[in-house]
Amino acid sequence: MFYRESGDFKTTYAKDTQTFPIKLDRMGYYTILAIAFVVIPTMLVMNVGGGANYWTNAILLPFLIWAIASIGLNILVGYCGQLSLGSGGFMAVGAYASYKLMTSFPDLSIFIIVLLSGAITAGVGILFGLPSLRIKGFYLAVATLAAQFFLVWMFNKVQWFYNYSASGQISAPTRSVFGFEVTGATASAEAKYLFCLVLLVGVAWVARNLTRGRIGRSWMAIRDMDIAAEIIGVAPLKTKLSAFGISSFFIGIAGALFFAVYLGAAEVGEAFGIQKSFLLLFMVIIGGLGSIFGSIIGAAFMVLMPVLLKNIMVGQLNWATDIAAHFEFVFVGALIIIFLILEPHGLAQLWRLLKEKLRLWPFPH
Amino acid sequence: MNATAESYVTEDGRTIGAPVMEMKNITLKFGGVTAISNISFDIREGEIRAIIGPNGAGKSSMLNVINGFYHPQEGEIWFHGEKRKPMKPYQIAQQGIARTFQNIALFKGMSTLDNIMTGRFTHMKTNMLMQAIWKGPAEREENLNRDIVEHVIDFLEIQAIRKTPVGRLPYGLQKRVELGRALAAQPKLLLLDEPMAGMNVEEKEDMSRFILDVNDEFGTTIALIEHDMGVVMDISDRVVVLDYGKKIGDGTPDEVRNNQDVIDAYLGVAHD
Numbered sequence: 001m002f003y004r005e006s007g008d009f010k011t012t013y014a015k016d017t018q019t020f021p022i023k024l025d026r027m028g029y030y031t032i033l034a035i036a037f038v039v040i041p042t043m044l045v046m047n048v049g050g051g052a053n054y055w056t057n058a059i060l061l062p063f064l065i066w067a068i069a070s071i072g073l074n075i076l077v078g079y080c081g082q083l084s085l086g087s088g089g090f091m092a093v094g095a096y097a098s099y100k101l102m103t104s105f106p107d108l109s110i111f112i113i114v115l116l117s118g119a120i121t122a123g124v125g126i127l128f129g130l131p132s133l134r135i136k137g138f139y140l141a142v143a144t145l146a147a148q149f150f151l152v153w154m155f156n157k158v159q160w161f162y163n164y165s166a167s168g169q170i171s172a173p174t175r176s177v178f179g180f181e182v183t184g185a186t187a188s189a190e191a192k193y194l195f196c197l198v199l200l201v202g203v204a205w206v207a208r209n210l211t212r213g214r215i216g217r218s219w220m221a222i223r224d225m226d227i228a229a230e231i232i233g234v235a236p237l238k239t240k241l242s243a244f245g246i247s248s249f250f251i252g253i254a255g256a257l258f259f260a261v262y263l264g265a266a267e268v269g270e271a272f273g274i275q276k277s278f279l280l281l282f283m284v285i286i287g288g289l290g291s292i293f294g295s296i297i298g299a300a301f302m303v304l305m306p307v308l309l310k311n312i313m314v315g316q317l318n319w320a321t322d323i324a325a326h327f328e329f330v331f332v333g334a335l336i337i338i339f340l341i342l343e344p345h346g347l348a349q350l351w352r353l354l355k356e357k358l359r360l361w362p363f364p365h
Numbered sequence: 366m367n368a369t370a371e372s373y374v375t376e377d378g379r380t381i382g383a384p385v386m387e388m389k390n391i392t393l394k395f396g397g398v399t400a401i402s403n404i405s406f407d408i409r410e411g412e413i414r415a416i417i418g419p420n421g422a423g424k425s426s427m428l429n430v431i432n433g434f435y436h437p438q439e440g441e442i443w444f445h446g447e448k449r450k451p452m453k454p455y456q457i458a459q460q461g462i463a464r465t466f467q468n469i470a471l472f473k474g475m476s477t478l479d480n481i482m483t484g485r486f487t488h489m490k491t492n493m494l495m496q497a498i499w500k501g502p503a504e505r506e507e508n509l510n511r512d513i514v515e516h517v518i519d520f521l522e523i524q525a526i527r528k529t530p531v532g533r534l535p536y537g538l539q540k541r542v543e544l545g546r547a548l549a550a551q552p553k554l555l556l557l558d559e560p561m562a563g564m565n566v567e568e569k570e571d572m573s574r575f576i577l578d579v580n581d582e583f584g585t586t587i588a589l590i591e592h593d594m595g596v597v598m599d600i601s602d603r604v605v606v607l608d609y610g611k612k613i614g615d616g617t618p619d620e621v622r623n624n625q626d627v628i629d630a631y632l633g634v635a636h637d
């Protein structure tokens with residue numbers, strides 16, 4: 001009985017529906033926030049172990065940014081039941097929107113730019129979500145795949161998007177928040193980290209609020225039984241488009257951060273290709289469909305796993321890098337199949353089950 | 366009773382008002398199949414109106430016409446004394462019409478509580494921004510509606526399964542949750558498509574009691590499709606009988622029971 005909910009009675013509806021109803025969960029949550037906002041930045045500033053830049057670039061930034069995107073895709077796929085393979089393209093919209101805004105309005109705050117990029121992506125997402133009224137499941141996936149290819153093609157072809165640069169690349173100028181540089185070559189690891197962290201916490205909070213109430217229930221109603229949703233008063237098109245919009249808003253924010261903060265310079269096909277769409281889908285499936293928490297651990301898993309595998313296979317076992325890379329594909333593929341068959345609710349569900357076990361332990365009855 | 370009067374009082378003291386829903390000469394075809402053929406009938410305010418008939422008679426199709434899934438080729442629908450324009454099902458829901466389905470149509474991935482909370486959809490108004498912020502209007506609205514939903518849960522005696530995912534519930538309870546979801550909308554007109562199909566005697570008694578109580582306590586008008594003749598005769602004020610898409614009888618349970626067409630076409634026929 002390490003983990004207990006007994007004696008924790010709810011006397012109001014608000015307490016009954018709070019995000020972390022169990023005291024121990026709440027304490028865990030505050031501990032994680034303290035580590036994320038205080039301990040890690042301190043370690044980065046002091047450069048503990050000498051690897052601040054490595055850890056930031058290999059793990060911390062990709063994790064934070066992918067977690068934002070993963071929450072976005074989970075709203076569409078996990079909550080609203082609309083399969084999308086266009087996420088890479090939508091991230092590209094966020095990236096190119098932020099590039100055009102940064103270069104057109106040099107004085108505009110980067111924070112506003114990131115949010116505006118999300119808003120522009122939301123508009124594009126809603127546009128590509130229009131066919132969802134008529135087509136479902138596999139066919140919708142194919143339509144979003146078309147969006148992916150179209151968007152990448154467009155950002156390649158239309159030179160205006162990359163300001164007619166000869167290389168066809170976009171690169172992020174230096175921008176600051178409260179005097180700390182968060183984009184550009186000289187931005188510090190801890191500033192970039194904190195900027196992305198604040199956005200992830202904001203996105204997770206908004207996503208949690210949207211999914212706990214009326215709008216979230218209308219998304220899930222459409223997902224589970226669209227006919228019944230309609231006779232309750234849920235307008236199918238409006239509801240699906242709102243999911244496309246919110247989902248793309250978050251994915252666009254992630255795309256802007258991925259380009260401006262993480263990569264610094266990007267070429268659309270390489271940075272936002274179809275592989276990114278699949279990677280994001282894997283995060284959502286492995287983390288857990290229909291769970292905000294699952295989206296975050298799914299992103300953590302997919303970011304950490306290759307680093308870990310590489311360290312073990314190349315670092316410890318001295319495998320050739322290409323064999324290690326191939327093995328990683330096989331490993332991820334197998335995991336996806338296992339999760340889809342055995343645990344469609346992903347790591348989030350495994351975590352819940354583990355907690356249930358701990359609650360009963362050592363007396364299972 | 367006098368069926369042509371504007372309103373009358375039943376033996377058990379309920380007031381039945383003027384027609385709220387009038388179906389006039391409805392014809393509905395699917396390709397070559399005529400599911401409903403020139404049928405007219407009305408549903409009066411506050412009454413329990415049964416629709417009976419053998420399988421394939423067109424009963425479910427009639428409910429689908431009422432709540433806008435099917436659009437009849439001919440005929441008019443009058444609601445509260447006004448001719449209704451063609452509308453989408455979700456718009457009709459907003460007018461205060463709720464229903465349950467012959468085959469359970471619950472939201473399988475959601476708990477009992479969330480299913481019934483979803484039934485409050487048309488009554489909840491806070492916008493996306495307020496929902497995103499949650500604290501303030503959205504949370505207040507959620508709690509107010511939760512209060513109403515808790516009353517529905519108490520009324521249907523399903524407190525114990527509040528947090529259970531509905532997919533895990535036995536069939537009889539799922540039917541009850543689906544009724545709860547429809548009741549949560551506080552509809553003016555409630556359509557029930559075979560709410561007792563597949564239930565044992567005890568479950569049927571519970572369900573009959575709920576239907577009568579809803580009608581009695583909240584004055585909800587109910588149209589109900591049911592195969593169990595005992596139940597129909599017991600709880601309904603008036604019965605309309607369909608057979609092969611045609612109306613063959615309409616009146617009080619006693620009138621219908623003694624109608625020769627009905628006896629020939631329906632009561633004599635074995636059915637499930």
Ligand SMILES: Nc1ncnc2c1ncn2[C@@H]1O[C@H](COP(=O)(O)OP(=O)(O)O)[C@@H](O)[C@H]1O
Nearest residue numbers: 395398400418419420421422423424425426427
């Ligand atoms: N969507 C549909 N497409 C084609 N035929 C239908 C459809 N819905 C109902 N029907 C036909 O209409 C007739 C009446 O069906 P229904 O209303 O379900 O009967 P009941 O509910 O009285 O058993 C049947 O012949 C059925 O096959």
Ligand SMILES: [Mg+2]
Nearest residue numbers: 424425426467
């Ligand atoms: Mg039927």
